[in-house]
Amino acid sequence: MFAYHLRLALLSLRRTPVVSLLMIVAVGLGIGVCMTMLSVYALMAGDPIPEKSDVLYAVQLDNWSPDRPFGEPNEPPRSLTWRDSLALLERTPAGIPRTVTVGTGFVVEVPGAQDVRPEIVTARAASVDFFSMFQVPFIHGSAWSASHDADGAPVIVLSRALNERLFGGEDSVGRELRIGNDLLRVVGVIDHWQPTPRFYDLSVGAFADTDEAFVPIALFDRHQQDWGGVSGSINCWQAPPAEGVFHSECVFAQFWVELPDETAVADYRAFLDAYVNEQKKLGRFARPLNNRLSDVNTWLDVNEVVQDDNSVLLGLSFMFLAVCLLNTVGLLLAKFLGRAGDVGVRRALGASRTRVFGQHLVEVGLLGALGGLLGLALAWAGLLGVRRLYVDYERVAHLNAELVAIAVGLAIAAGLAAGLYPAWRICRIQPATSLKTQ
Amino acid sequence: MEIRPILSALLRNRTGPLLVALQVAITLAVLCNAAFIVQQRLAKMDRPSGYDEDNLVTLQVINFGRLPKEAGLAAIAADLGALRAMPGVVAASATASLPMSNAGFGWGFQRTADANDPTNTSASLMLADQYGLEAFGLQLESGRWFTPEEIGTAADFAEFGATLPATVVISRALADQLFPDGKALGATVYDSSTRAPATVIGIVERAQGYFVNNPGVERSAFYPVVIASGESLYYVIRTRPGERAAVQREVESALLAVDPRRILRDVRSFGEIRATAYQNDRAMTITLLTVIALLVAVTVLGVFGLMSFNVNRRRKQIGTRRALGARRSDVVRHFLLEGWIVTTAGAVIGVALAVGLSVWLVSTFDLPKLDWRYLPVGVLALWIVGQLAAYGPARRAAGIEPATATRSV
Amino acid sequence: MLQMKGISKVYRADVVQTSALRDFNLTVDEGEFVAVTGPSGSGKTTFLNIAGLLEAFDAGSYLLDGQDVSRLGDDARSRIRNEKIGFIFQGFNLIADLNVFDNVDVPLRYRGFRAAERAQRIQRALELVGLASRGKHLPSQLSGGQQQRVAIARALAGEPRFLLADEPTGNLDSVMARQVMELLEEINGRGTTIIMVTHDPELARRARRNVHMLDGQVTDFTEFEAAIRVRETRAAAGA
Ligand SMILES: Nc1ncnc2c1ncn2[C@@H]1O[C@H](COP(=O)(O)OP(=O)(O)OP(=O)(O)O)[C@@H](O)[C@H]1O
């Protein structure tokens, strides 16, 4: 029966090519536009590290001006001062993975290599737990040893891409790089790794590339003055002293801890409160206690990674889909009722109501499927356009299997939503009336 | 002419018209709100920056390591000399950050040295040398720009923060904010964190700050300082009209000829900086315009489809009307009127929907409230496209022969 | 009143050509009641269409009220239809979406009468056909005879001088058919010229004048009967 219905549906498409095309285009456009917006939105609102997003916590302390909050209403700054970061790094109770990280940049040279030009790399200073907490994959070597965090040994971890540019992609563990006047030894090379959004440091954009090199925090601290300094946003509520931002109340460092459960979170809160209260005694932290612990997804919300524009567009695109569906319902209804006579004859010849319903549902399904295909193609083109419009979204705006599945689901749902009512209307046609009236 | 009978006929077969009216309604709601957002973004992107954008080239210099103060200042002077010697260059200046680049210093100024002075106003702080006015192409409204003697030097940012200069040039917007009474020139303003005083020696008509998405982007201030370390060093080069592209091509080799051991980055025209700054607004505008265009197209198809269907369904009826004396124009009018009624019904719902959508946008996203004038314009636009969409089927209806009344089954 | 000379009408389909009227001649005087009969396909409806200015013809001349209508433009023809001619269709052709009142109103709207005048005329026409109380009914809520009476009321509301009816009783049972016929006679009695196509010989006989058509031409009754008889004999002989 399905084959017969499918044949009837194809016949019907061919008999009214213009109306059929209109419907396919309407469904396709609706789904295409919706999918484009949804893809961008989904990737922005996506969970960058689903296995651990509920155990990784970003730390906020409120060291801001006594006169006004960092953000209304009473929002603490979104990064920490250097001194608090180092203190928390040291004092966080044993057994709790923790990391402090800050973006930087420097010029690297391969000593002795004539054919490799010195280049400026975007780099990251981090403490060693960074790699295990954020599940960074290594292809060669490993992270530096925990002692290097404190002793400032001259070691470096490279990204796969930088390793390819500097060393032609070979296992470069043990090789040396020059930064300024120092020679750094490569201890590891990480594989391609791009959490999207780049949750661990949102200060230079949620969709920035991951860094090309990683150095221990103490090494970076030693080169405050002669390397590239902090790249990212530095926020100050008072002018930094002559020794510079590293010794100021200016905030620019990210601090993360891994807490397995609620009690660990509560304990850590208490730890933070104790730390701030102690600092209050030293004359810092003039504001009331306002520490925050945000898991990854909360952190993305706090930082407004999903831009309002994208939410607005998503909302409007669903309204657009609604218009396309209303359009299709109208055309389908017109088309189906236009052949009420035919249907009356079929009914008179013994077709049951369910048969008629089924016949039209198959036709609707066919339209929905074709519209869905068109929609997928349009979404693909739409994302191409989005990538051209937003340089930042270069990596974000791609179709993946999940999104294709959503598109197919959306197409089927849309087709059914548009088709159910007309199919129901037509199957209620009385065999008698349609034969009698003119 | 005959609204009531058409209306009752429409109500008798109401599903189709209702669907189209709903389409029109949603279209109107989206149209008004989207067009309003587009207009705002266009206005935002259209704001003049105050810089001679067409003739500016900018670039960043990154040294291999930090330079000592004297060496750094000498290197900058040598670079600026080389840049000025390039054919087509009018002026060149060193600064620590670029306006509209989404990165730079937010600074607080106030009228008194009090800790809690309510006049505390945030502004974009830019560092400039004596060439800055000419190199940026700024319009000095009153007062003067910095003399060479006034230009302070600092080894790095830390030193700069500790020794703020005694003079400042501010933008008209900052002057208006700090001095609503209009007596900014010659007045003293205070840095709101160290409360160091500075005399306003000049006011520029306009100089947009770093963050174009910040409502305070028009408020900016210039301190006469050059940072020697090269931590953050940008050159701004102003060319003669028409020679920007050539200078942009040649500038790297000119600077590397002075000293090859460094990296030159982001050699850009100001147009590129502007494009990056307004990337999201531009993208939003284009996306919204696309959505509007598609939406109107789909709605036109909806009206067209409904009318075509109605015409086909009523061939005999139209023939009968013709037999009873309807002129072709009567038939056209009949269907245009029918289309108009459906569009108008949709528009009535749509106005309510548009207001509702606006309320949602305002409350959820802090967008400004929809300008009510968009509603009548939107309704008018939909009337027009609705009538255009109905015209084709109406013409086809008018072509139906009167004899159809007696012939067709 | 109506004067047709040498009218011919050819329908051209893709391949076939059908001569629906050939050298058709007929004159109808003011106040006449003419019944047109003839076998199916003989051109009766074609003749009515041309007489009622629904269709153009290919050759010949047609004077309506002394006016040559062959050269008139579409709008002028519409106006004549609207003002001088009333049409009653075999299938009633009521507009299903409009109620009885609005159906009768249709030609009056195109006539451009004021609302009060229209209401008055509609009321009078509906009274004449005995349906004054049914103004709010939809066509689907009326019997076939009632529907046809509404159609007649619609044709009469504009007080045309000339009423054309294409098998006005074709879809009705004999009782209703007689009622409609009586109504038409009454209207004719008030001076309206009527041309009625019918298959029903009994009804035809009640008209003052009978016109018989065969193969797109007018024949007299005897000729018509003879032709039938000839065919029948041939058919019998062949069988
Ligand atoms: N639109 C048309 N195209 C082609 N041929 C047509 C058309 N209309 C009518 N004819 C042909 O013209 C001839 C006359 O048709 P007409 O409708 O006038 O017959 P009629 O006398 O009214 O028949 P009936 O009594 O069955 O209604 C027929 O042979 C018919 O096939």
Ligand SMILES: [Mg+2]
């Ligand atoms: Mg006929």
